Amino acid sequence: MYAFEIERPTTLDAAKAAIADGGQALSGGQTLIPTLKARLADPEKLVSLHNIPELKGISTDGDGRICIKGATVHRAVADGASGYPALASLAARIGDPAVRTRGTIGGSLANNDPSACYPAGVLASGAVIVTDRREIAADDYFLGMFDTALDEGEIIIEVKFPVPQVACYEKFIQPASRFPLVAVFVAKFADGVRVAITGASGEGVFRWTAAEEALSANFTPEALDGIAMDSSPMIADLHGDKAYRAHLCSVMAKRAVKNAK
Amino acid sequence: MKVSMEVNGRAVSGDIEGRTLLVDFLREGLHLTGTHVGCDTSQCGACTVHVDGAQVKACTIFAAEAEGAKITTIEGVAAPDGTLSTVQQAFQDYHGLQCGFCTPGMVMAATSLLKDNPKPTEAEIRHHLDGNICRCTGYHNIIKAIMAASGQEMPALAAE
Numbered sequence: 001m002y003a004f005e006i007e008r009p010t011t012l013d014a015a016k017a018a019i020a021d022g023g024q025a026l027s028g029g030q031t032l033i034p035t036l037k038a039r040l041a042d043p044e045k046l047v048s049l050h051n052i053p054e055l056k057g058i059s060t061d062g063d064g065r066i067c068i069k070g071a072t073v074h075r076a077v078a079d080g081a082s083g084y085p086a087l088a089s090l091a092a093r094i095g096d097p098a099v100r101t102r103g104t105i106g107g108s109l110a111n112n113d114p115s116a117c118y119p120a121g122v123l124a125s126g127a128v129i130v131t132d133r134r135e136i137a138a139d140d141y142f143l144g145m146f147d148t149a150l151d152e153g154e155i156i157i158e159v160k161f162p163v164p165q166v167a168c169y170e171k172f173i174q175p176a177s178r179f180p181l182v183a184v185f186v187a188k189f190a191d192g193v194r195v196a197i198t199g200a201s202g203e204g205v206f207r208w209t210a211a212e213e214a215l216s217a218n219f220t221p222e223a224l225d226g227i228a229m230d231s232s233p234m235i236a237d238l239h240g241d242k243a244y245r246a247h248l249c250s251v252m253a254k255r256a257v258k259n260a261k
Numbered sequence: 262m263k264v265s266m267e268v269n270g271r272a273v274s275g276d277i278e279g280r281t282l283l284v285d286f287l288r289e290g291l292h293l294t295g296t297h298v299g300c301d302t303s304q305c306g307a308c309t310v311h312v313d314g315a316q317v318k319a320c321t322i323f324a325a326e327a328e329g330a331k332i333t334t335i336e337g338v339a340a341p342d343g344t345l346s347t348v349q350q351a352f353q354d355y356h357g358l359q360c361g362f363c364t365p366g367m368v369m370a371a372t373s374l375l376k377d378n379p380k381p382t383e384a385e386i387r388h389h390l391d392g393n394i395c396r397c398t399g400y401h402n403i404i405k406a407i408m409a410a411s412g413q414e415m416p417a418l419a420a421e
C-alpha cells in the first residue's frame with residue numbers, strides 16, 4: 001500500500017470536515033482495503049466512518065419504511081431488519097461472515113460494484129438514498145459500473161426502504177468471489193412489481209421492465225415464460241458468456257417469484 | 262500514530278502507520294504469529310480474528326480502526342494452562358488439518374459460529390466457512406470437527 005493518514009471522527013460533522021479537507025471516506029473497507037493493497041488507489045487521507053453513532057442503526061419511519069443508516073454493517077441488517085425479511089436475507093448472504101462483520105450498506109452503494117447484492121435490493125425496493133446533501137431516488141442513483149449520482153465527498157447517511165407485500169432475492173453465486181454471477185430481487189407492491197438484476201450487465205444493476213409488466217399483471221413464475229432478455233449488454237467472462245447470463249436472469253427471476261414472501 | 266487495544270485480555274499499544282493492517286500489528290508489532298497471512302487479497306480467511314467478539318479478516322481492517330477494541334487471536338483461544346478449547350481439540354481428534362496453515366482462521370471462524378449457533382447443521386457450517394479456504398483437507402474433516410465440537414452426532418457426509 002501507498003502511505004496515507006487515517007482519521008477516526010466520532011461525529012458526522014467532524015467526518016464531513018475531514019473529507020472536505022481532502023480525505024476519502026472509508027466505511028467497512030471490504031472493497032477499499034483490498035483495492036489499496038493492490039495499489040489501485042492512492043488517497044492522502046482516509047476518514048473512517050465506523051465510529052460515528054449517527055451513521056448506525058435500523059429504524060422504521062412514519063411511512064412504515066425500514067431506514068438503515070449508512071455505516072450499518074451487513075450482519076446488523078441480517079439480524080435487525082426483521083420488518084423486511086427479503087432484505088435481511090440478502091444481507092445475510094453477502095460475501096462471508098467476516099465481510100458481514102465490517103462491510104456496510106453505504107459502502108456497498110457508494111462503490112456500486114456491478115455484481116454487488118445491495119444495489120439489487122435498493123433498486124427493486126424503490127428505496128431513497130439520503131445523503132448529507134439531498135435525497136436521491138434509487139431510479140436516479142445507479143449510473144453504471146462503479147458510477148453513482150453521488151458527488152465528490154458526498155456521504156450516504158441513510159437508506160429508506162418501502163416494504164413490499166412480498167419479495168425475494170435469488171442469487172446464483174460465483175463460488176470463488178462470493179459475488180452473484182447473476183442475482184435477481186423481485187418486490188411486489190400494491191401498485192406493481194419491481195425487478196432488479198445485479199451481476200449480469202456491464203452497466204451494473206438494472207430494472208427488467210418487461211418482467212415487471214408481466215408480473216404486475218400475473219405474479220406467477222409462468223408469467224415470465226417467453227419474455228426474452230436481451231443478451232447484448234450482458235457481462236461475458238470465463239464464468240459465463242452473455243447468453244448464459246441472460247438465461248440466468250430469467251431462471252433466477254422465476255425462482256424469486258416462486259419463493260417470494 | 263499511536264494505537265491501543267486489548268489483545269487476548271492484555272492491554273497493548275504501539276506506534277503504527279495509517280496503512281498498518283491489524284494483522285501486521287499483531288504479527289510484527291506483538292509477535293503473535295499464529296494469525297496467518299495466506300493470500301493478502303482478503304480471500305482466504307487464514308488471518309481471521311475476533312474484534313469485539315465478531316469475526317474479522319485481520320488483513321482487511323487497519324490497526325487504527327481497532328483502537329480501543331477487544332481482540333482475540335488464535336493464541337487467546339486455549340486456556341492459560343495450555344488446555345485446548347473444545348474446537349481446537351475437535352480439530353485434533355477429527356484430523357481437521359493437514360498442513361495447518363489455514364487452521365488458525367478455521368478455528369476462529371468455527372468458534373464464532375458456535376457462539377451464535379451452538380448446534381449448526383452441516384449446511385450452516387459450510388455456509389459459515391465461505392470465507393475460509395483450505396487447500397489440503399477437502400473440508401470434510403473440518404466439518405466433522407466442528408460438528409463434534411458442537412456435541413452433535415456426526416452422520417456420514419453427503420459428499421463422501
